[in-house]
Amino acid sequence: MILKDNWFSAAAEADNGAPIFINGRLDLEAFKNSGKFNERVEIYWHYEKGFNEMPHDEEGQRMEEVLECLKKAMEKDKLAILTGIYTGNGERTLVFYTRTSRVFGERLNEALAPFELLPIELYVEIDKDWNEYNEMLEAQEYGE
Numbered sequence: 001m002i003l004k005d006n007w008f009s010a011a012a013e014a015d016n017g018a019p020i021f022i023n024g025r026l027d028l029e030a031f032k033n034s035g036k037f038n039e040r041v042e043i044y045w046h047y048e049k050g051f052n053e054m055p056h057d058e059e060g061q062r063m064e065e066v067l068e069c070l071k072k073a074m075e076k077d078k079l080a081i082l083t084g085i086y087t088g089n090g091e092r093t094l095v096f097y098t099r100t101s102r103v104f105g106e107r108l109n110e111a112l113a114p115f116e117l118l119p120i121e122l123y124v125e126i127d128k129d130w131n132e133y134n135e136m137l138e139a140q141e142y143g144e
Contacts, residue, residue: 001030003075010139018053020088024136031081032130037097040127041080041104043070045092046119053089063092066115070094073111080104084136095132 006026014020031037045063050056055063067085074080080098087093098104101124112118127133 001034001078003031003078003081008140012139014053014089016089018089020086021054022136022139023085023087024133024140025081025083028081028083028133031078031097032133035128036099037081037130038126038128039098039101039104040125040130040132041096041098041101042123042125042132043094043096043108044121044123045094046121047090047092049090054087055092062115063087066112066118067094069111069115070108073107074098074104079107083130083133095136097127097130097133 004027008024008026010022010024012020012022045066047055047059047063050059054060067082071082074082074096079100080096082094082096084095085092086095096104105122108122
């Protein structure tokens with residue numbers, strides 16, 4: 001399975017009307033259909049809202065640094081695949097599909113060790129059918 005770095009961008013609205021920007025990864029059918037990535041891990045990063053409900057520049061830069069670190073750590077041996085990023089309304093959500101959430105958690109702690117304590121929460125769910133990913137792809141269709 002070859003992991004490509006093709007993404008789309010789309011916009012949505014939170015319940016309160018705040019904009020949510022979506023970055024979704026494309027070309028993941030082989031991973032989705034492999035049956036090996038059955039657990040979904042969502043990382044929620046709460047931030048102080050700036051202009052248009054987005055993070056302030058400094059926080060946004062730190063988010064990007066953490067994102068690149070996590071992506072590299074999780075995808076180096078395809079333990080987990082970053083599939084989506086949602087940003088807006090005071091929260092950034094990173095969505096990964098992983099082979100095992102236990103090892104994901106261990107690697108997450110290792111990868112984040114150099115950073116100050118981050119305002120994040122984790123959520124894990126079995127999602128063999130990649131329901132969240134399929135819903136995210138629908139945002140791309142509405143954006144066209």
